[in-house]
Amino acid sequence: MKTPSSQPRAIYYVVALQIWEYFSFYGMRALLILYLTNQLKYNDTHAYALFSAYCSLVYVTPILGGYLADKVLGNRMAVMLGALLMVIGHLVLGASEMSAAFLYLSLAIIVCGYGLFKSNVSCLLGELYEPTDPRRDGGFSLMYAAGNVGSIIAPIACGYVQEEYSWAMGFALAAVGMLAGLVIFLCGNRHFSHTAGVNKAVLCSKQFALPVWGWLLVLLLVSPVVIAVLFWQEWSVYALIVATLIGLAVLAKIYRQAQNQKQRKELGLIVVLTFFSLLFWAFAQQGGSSISLYIDRFVNRDIMGYEVPTAMFQSINGFAVMLCGVVLAWVVKEGVAGNRAVRIWGKYALGLGLMSAGFCILTFSARWSAAHGQSSMPLMVLGLAVMGFAELFIDPVAMAQITRIEIPGVTGVLTGIYMLLSGAIANYVAGVIADQTSQGAFDAAGAINYSINAYIDVFSQITWGALACVGMVLVIWLVQTMRIKKARRLALAS
Incomplete structure (x- = not known):
């Protein structure tokens, strides 16, 4: 029954x-x-x-x-x-x-x-x-x-x-x-x-x-x-340009149709969140491209005589998301007190901070490879796991905010625009970033030797780039907090 x-x-x-x-x-x-x-x-x-x-x-x-x-x-x-x-x-x-x-x-x-x-x-x-x-x-x-x-x-x-x-x-x-x-x-x-x-x-x-x-x-x-x-x-970039222009035109139309300042403010929050999500995923999508080739070329994958296939490392991300998601749901309870926007920016700062930490570990791994020929597998697993954990503080937060917007009949459209920018455009930018690692030189036998220094530079730049995003998010967070405190003081004074 x-x-x-x-x-x-x-x-x-x-x-x-x-x-x-x-x-x-x-x-x-x-x-x-x-x-x-x-x-x-x-x-x-x-x-x-x-x-x-x-x-x-x-x-x-x-x-x-x-x-x-x-x-x-x-x-x-x-x-x-x-x-x-x-x-x-x-x-x-x-x-x-x-x-x-x-x-x-x-x-x-x-x-x-x-x-x-x-x-x-x-x-x-x-x-x-x-x-x-x-x-x-x-x-x-x-x-x-x-x-x-x-x-x-x-x-x-x-x-x-x-x-x-x-x-x-x-x-x-x-x-x-x-x-x-x-x-x-x-x-x-x-x-x-x-x-x-x-x-x-x-x-x-x-x-x-x-x-x-x-x-x-x-x-x-x-x-x-x-x-x-x-x-x-x-020519795929031209298809992306057309799709993006259409998406931005639709977004502008929604903004013009907003009936009050509160709706415009909510829409503005979603736009800024989407911008940081785009940058986050441009960094995170290195996992399937430049990071995968780095593992294949410069990480010691031997376990008791068995060489772990490079493709298997792609499982670490999903495992980290699943395991940490369960732990997070059990440990963290969403409170109703306080300003929601402040909590949102706090989560984004944490997500971007974890992404920076993950690439900091990868940078250390690449430097170790430069010094010793190959890096250790546990170090690689740790970096990828930290990056996977970071995802829990980005997309779920943005999607929850989109579903809360009080403009009727636009949730599906905004979700599509968010996926276009944080998915399609972010993947294109990720390809541009990954291409910076494609430096190599041919040896006397005609084989190409890839430059570990190129990976060190790119991973390091992403570390600092994600950290700069954290700084920008913290500034927004601080401004929001100060506005709330000012509003409370004015309310008490009146």
Whole structure:
């Protein structure tokens, strides 16, 4: 017998799909930069450019995917199509050693699949609850925790398979994971009968001489080709510029439509938080690019004769987020006293401070490598864990503030703009930063020797850059505190 607090049966199929989607995405991501440099022999500059372009565009396409789900496909169909595209993309990626065309096309297919999947899986979960259902928050927490499980396991499994067998098998495992999630989801299809399906009336209606389903088919075939060309010609930055200009125009429109000073003040707070989040994630996303290559080249990964695959280090971040999140939820209780804005800036200062501390450890590690040839693995693990812990004080804080804004009907739009800037643009900036480590010289045998000094310089600059952000946040925090004290004195005086 079900109790009122039990979750709907359908949520467990969504959670299973989320676990395997994270497994697929983070398993492939852990291998990608290593595959580009070690197997395809791309130079660091080319590899960083393609990696950052890929990581940027996966945050842009969910805007179109969400629109298609709202108007035509429904969340359930969009999620299934997205999962299928990601399976195909990972399989094509395994064949990319034969031709660069397969590489660009595979990444483009994954980007399209991610666009249909990412935002719509959360919306599908939301459809399982009535608006006032108290189980909703627990359902989203369960899905978030499940995703972290997938991101922890994936780099270990895919990294091991790649090391023991081949790159193609590593990418194929990511595809198998996504396929497993899709099969499990389809097995529970009957539990989603009450959710919105495909809008058949719109799908069969004619628009510009073709039925809508025909245009969708054209879009499905043309989009991967267009995105592949963006990767091939390194034009993704232009797509980001267009998306950013549109996002900023929408943000300006929302600001003009704000009805009072309080709403404008809340919106201004979100804008400033987004700016610091952009910088934070530009630093944090070094984990999948420059830090990964640093580990591969300059960290002693030997444990009792077994060399730990570099890709496995990508699990540390997810493990730190999950473990520290549980500890934080148990230890810290959110109080109602005091000013909320002051608490927000305190958390951001702590998050940026931890990021600075993490890169300070990595700088020490790089200096150790310069002096002794290689750095120790425990030092690397510590630095990555501290950086993972820092994430808990950034995105959750910003997202909570966005959901509190009192301007009606803009929460989803502001969330999309936040993800565009802190995701897509931050990943592009991360690529620019990572490229500063791509210094090397050829020896007499023609092999390239990468400069450890370049890593020391970049890690050190990020340490000081994050610390400077902490300083700016503390100034804002101090100003807020002084304003509150002044307001209290005036209130007492009156």
